[in-house]
Amino acid sequence: MKILITGGTGFIGSRLARELLLRGALNGRGVERLVLADQFPAPEAAADIVRDPRVEVRVGPLLAQCEAFRGDRFDGVFHLASAVSGECEADFDLGLRSNLDSTRALLDALRGAGNLPRFVFSSSVAVFGPDASNPMPDRVRDDTLPTPQTSYGTQKLICEHLVSDYTRKGYIDGRSARLMTVTVRPGKPNRAASSFFSGIIREPLAGIEAILPVDPSVSHPVSSPARTVAGLIAVFEATQQQMGGRAALNLPALNVKVSEMLDALEAVAGKATRALVRQQPDPTIAGIVAGWSRGALAARAERLGLQPEAQFADIILQYIADHPQAVTESARAAAAAYERTRSK
Numbered sequence: 001m002k003i004l005i006t007g008g009t010g011f012i013g014s015r016l017a018r019e020l021l022l023r024g025a026l027n028g029r030g031v032e033r034l035v036l037a038d039q040f041p042a043p044e045a046a047a048d049i050v051r052d053p054r055v056e057v058r059v060g061p062l063l064a065q066c067e068a069f070r071g072d073r074f075d076g077v078f079h080l081a082s083a084v085s086g087e088c089e090a091d092f093d094l095g096l097r098s099n100l101d102s103t104r105a106l107l108d109a110l111r112g113a114g115n116l117p118r119f120v121f122s123s124s125v126a127v128f129g130p131d132a133s134n135p136m137p138d139r140v141r142d143d144t145l146p147t148p149q150t151s152y153g154t155q156k157l158i159c160e161h162l163v164s165d166y167t168r169k170g171y172i173d174g175r176s177a178r179l180m181t182v183t184v185r186p187g188k189p190n191r192a193a194s195s196f197f198s199g200i201i202r203e204p205l206a207g208i209e210a211i212l213p214v215d216p217s218v219s220h221p222v223s224s225p226a227r228t229v230a231g232l233i234a235v236f237e238a239t240q241q242q243m244g245g246r247a248a249l250n251l252p253a254l255n256v257k258v259s260e261m262l263d264a265l266e267a268v269a270g271k272a273t274r275a276l277v278r279q280q281p282d283p284t285i286a287g288i289v290a291g292w293s294r295g296a297l298a299a300r301a302e303r304l305g306l307q308p309e310a311q312f313a314d315i316i317l318q319y320i321a322d323h324p325q326a327v328t329e330s331a332r333a334a335a336a337a338y339e340r341t342r343s344k
Helices: 011-023 044-051 062-069 085-090 092-113 151-168 193-205 225-237 258-269 283-290 299-303 312-322 329-343
Strands: 002-006 033-038 055-059 076-079 118-124 173-179 210-212 219-223 254-257 277-279
Touching (some): 011 033, 193 258, 254 258, 258 312, 258 329
Parallel strands (some): 076 118
Antiparallel strands (some): 219 254
C-alpha cells in the first residue's frame, strides 16, 4: 500500500507515520511506501522515521508538489498540511493559498491519477462559531450547522465540502474528521491561536513561565496526540456506511475548562509548577477563542469505537511519558508520585 501524508514531518504527521510503520498495515493491507510531504525537512525527533526504507520525504510547498502526485497513484492519503489559525487571521492570502488552493490542487491531482484513493482530510472544530442566526450550543455535535468566525475555520469548512463533492463524483473515497485542539504539543509555540492550550502545560513542566492569554473560565474541547492519531486511522479504515455519510464528523473531545487544566497540572506536577502560569490577557487571542466552541460531542466517532481521555491529567501524563527530557526532574518525580497514589 502506498500512502501520502501531507504535513508529514510535522508533529501529528510524524506521529501518524510512526504509528503506521509500527503497525505495518492499514485497512488490512501492508504499508509498503510512505511519502511524507512537508514544507520542512524531518526534525531530529523524527530521524527514526526517515531511516525506515519504506519512507520518502518530499520537501517544499504543497501547492508546488501536487502535480507530481498524479503519477504516484497513492492508495491512501492523510491530508494534514495547513496554515494555522493565527497565521490565517494575520495573512489572509497565506491562508487561502496554504489551506484552500493547496487542497484543491491535491484533490485534482488525485482525480487525475484515476485510481480512487481513500482520503482523510483533517478538518477542525474551528468550523463552528456563533452567529446571530445560528446560536452555538454549549457542545457542538456532528450535525450542528457550522458558521465559522475565523478565516481558518472558513477555509476548513470549504475543504470539507470539496472532499464531500469529489467523493460524490467518484474521484476519491473521502472523509473529513474535525480535530479537536491537540494538547500537549512538544517543542516551541506556533502561531495557532490555540497554542496556549499546550503552552500552559508544556512550559511549566519544563520549569519555564507560561502566559495565559484568556480567562481561566474558558472551556474548550481538546484531545491528546495519541487519541487524535487513533481517530485519523479509524476514520481512514471505516467504510462510508460505517461513517454514516460523507459529511464531516467530530473526533472525540475532552471538554475542559482552562482552570481544570491548571488544577490537573497542579495535581500531577505540584503547586510550584502551576505557579509558573501567569495570566496576561491578550485581546486578539481572546477574541478568536470567543468565537470557538466551548465543547463538542462526537456520536458518530463513538460508533467507530473512539473515545476521549477520561480526564485531563491523563493527557499531561502522556506528555511526560513521551517527552521526559523536556520535563524537570521535580515535575517527573511529582508525576510518578501522583501515578502511584492513583493506582492504589
